[in-house]
Amino acid sequence: MAFFLSLLLILFFPSSNAGYWPPSPGYYPSTKFRSVTFYQGFRNLWGPGHQILDNNALSIWLDRTSGSGFKSVRPFRSGYFGASIKLQPGYTAGVITAFYLSNNEAHPGYHDEVDIEFLGTTFGKPYTLQTNVYIRGSGDGRIIGREMKFHLWFDPTQGFHHYAILWRPNEIIFLVDDVPIRRYPRKSVATFPLRPMWVYGSIWDASSWATEDGKYKADYRYQPFVGMYNNFKASGCSAYAPAWCRPISASPFRSGGLTRGQHMAMRWVQSHYLVYNYCRDPKRDHSLTPECWG
Template sequence: MAFSYIPFLLLAIYIHALATLSNAGGHHIRPPSPGYRPSSKFRSMSFYKGYRNLWGPNHQRLDNKALTIWLDRTSGSGFKSVRPFRSGYFGASIKLQPGYTAGVITAFYLSNSEAHPGYHDEVDIEFLGTTFGKPYTLQTNVYIRGSGDGKIIGREMKFHLWFNPTKRFHHYAILWSPKEIIFLVDDIPIRRYQRKSVATFPLRPMWVYGSIWDASSWATEDGKYKANYQYQPFVGKFTNFKASGCTAYSPRWCRPVSASPWQSGGLSSQQNMAMHWVQSHYLVYDYCRDNKRDHSKTPECWG
């Protein structure tokens, strides 16, 4: 009798293969488990315990533990951490605006632009707004000592997501240590940027920021679609704030946090498998694979 089950087994394998193939076309399936969830290792904080409004105070509202910021034709809004950090885990659960959001950026990032204007470091998670029926693009980026000086070098990797980020809150995080930067979505590593030289890695203290603003000149399909204020306000919601690590004022013996089960950092084999799954299914741009780029300026791409 066991032999008769073989056709059903083959059919199950075939259906699984079809699901995997269809996923590449935008259908959502669950990614493999990373096996370790760093967000559970760090305590959430209330917004005002760690952050302050930076701009657009009239476009920012705190309800219970959720912060809402919005953009309309008069202003956007942004917030900033009270303390600068030299390493740490920085996360927030974010829910995005549905519908037409072209030209609008909702961002969560690290930067020292106010301390080093024109010559700053930055580590970005940016949600690039979109048109009806098209998915958001999550852009990760790393800048090192460059802005406003004509020498800015972006290190963009862009992803679509395996879920609809407008339906509910999802947790997005940056793990920054002196030897690597790891971007995570719901505890799944999507990108690991390793320190290969001092010239290609941010090492100066940075603050944590969040914002929503009009970037019509480039945000959606290189500026093809602009912000349309017929659909205002454009809203971003943030909650479950986490910022844990070594501040700029911590003693030298403060140990950097890790995104993996090991204090030494890196990723476990299971985390690596989950990251490669995301990159094989949802990566839509990698600066290292862009033949139009001058890779003499991005030597970390060489291996």
């Protein structure tokens, strides 16, 4: 009898704490692509004195003097881009640890970007994983973000978890440990990034907005703030690949999209752990984000 009462409590009063796990997606795209060593695929971009590579595990850190970042050797026009990441526990307010696609150096003032960003936090509060898409300059002063923010069903400071972006000409899919958490379909040329992008990772001070809209700032009494990366994956069609290079899929379907099991897992995550959706924000000007309406 006690067992059935416990089961009912779990079913009808699920815990809001980390550890309430999503259903299996049934397909695991990270297993389809081989890992690359850091120097096979990437180079330091800035803050070389705040970056250490040890047995293909990269640590980058932020202190009062500098942060650090890295960049892929090649640009891509589609592909699967992932890394296993472990975040710093404790007070990390104001600090962004990121893994993303961008062409901001090739198109300054008019760039595209696809982000996975971990927004630092205060004691006792969970990290927020922010996904975002900028298109042709919408991140360059004329901010038109397409943010969806999530809490996670695990503690990202206790071990490495795999975070990935699958970018095709018709969709962008964000994945955590092979569970799709967001699919951003191409609904028009105006609302989708199509120019080649590089893969980046970085850690930096974003005190003006990162934690509760800037309420809590980076506190360098807790420095250094460290992000750890390994199991790098960057597979797909580079900008230099022949025209016949076929875009990679996040599902068994060569045309892209998600399986029924992947859709179910994504809906589960969004129903339990989604904490912000730009399309549902009444303070936003949705004439600037027409993809929300169709």
